[in-house]
Amino acid sequence: GDSVTQMEGPVTLSEEAFLTINCTYTATGYPSLFWYVQYPGEGLQLLLKATKADDKGSNKGFEATYRKETTSFHLEKGSVQVSDSAVYFCALSAGNNRKLIWGLGTSLAVNP
Amino acid sequence: NAGVTQTPKFQVLKTGQSMTLQCAQDMNHNSMYWYRQDPGMGLRLIYYSASEGTTDKGEVPNGYNVSRLNKREFSLRLESAAPSQTSVYFCASSVDSRSYNEQFFGPGTRLTVL
Numbered sequence: 001g002d003s004v005t006q007m008e009g010p011v012t013l014s015e016e017a018f019l020t021i022n023c024t025y026t027a028t029g030y031p032s033l034f035w036y037v038q039y040p041g042e043g044l045q046l047l048l049k050a051t052k053a054d055d056k057g058s059n060k061g062f063e064a065t066y067r068k069e070t071t072s073f074h075l076e077k078g079s080v081q082v083s084d085s086a087v088y089f090c091a092l093s094a095g096n097n098r099k100l101i102w103g104l105g106t107s108l109a110v111n112p
Numbered sequence: 113n114a115g116v117t118q119t120p121k122f123q124v125l126k127t128g129q130s131m132t133l134q135c136a137q138d139m140n141h142n143s144m145y146w147y148r149q150d151p152g153m154g155l156r157l158i159y160y161s162a163s164e165g166t167t168d169k170g171e172v173p174n175g176y177n178v179s180r181l182n183k184r185e186f187s188l189r190l191e192s193a194a195p196s197q198t199s200v201y202f203c204a205s206s207v208d209s210r211s212y213n214e215q216f217f218g219p220g221t222r223l224t225v226l
Contacts, residue, residue, distance in 0.1 A: 034214075042219060042220075043116070043202055043204075043217030043218050043219050044155075044202070044204075044215075044217045045216075045217065046214045046215070046216075049214065089155070099157055099160065099170065100155075100157075100215065102154045102155040102156075103154060104152065104153070104154040105154055
């Protein structure tokens, strides 16, 4: 069945460091791919998405490119800030069931 | 524009008690969802409603029931709470259930069952 695998956390970085959070997927057909972010004590909110191969989603300095050949959707940011400390979830949606399949989340802590 | 609202924010129940978690959205969305979030398990779908008048089971429906009261409201009921239902519950909505549509989440309900 469809699945999403994210790198395990926690990830701890210093401010202005480069961030990569890996996400790979298994899916039949042509999934849409998402990154959601959950700030402490809040619900999830969409960070970016891509709906077809080679699309790049971007928002708030974060980027991810839909790579069908490597079935990946890695999240990157060139210079993280303390305010980026949160849990990041990769997810896919595919097929007739139209439900989101979630990764387990990766916790990011950014120190000043 | 409140988005997705959930009540209550926190709840403590004893084993065997019942309760209903309320969810409402003001974005005129057709589809609504209930998830639970547990450490190390990520988000798991309990039930969803693709449109008003329809509901379907997700991954973990046992011990729960839902009602899509109208287009705005989607409630989750625990008939006889168990400690295994201790979790954070999130309601979400989307324009419709097509795969590329963003889901909007409420702030969550933190439930503890003793």
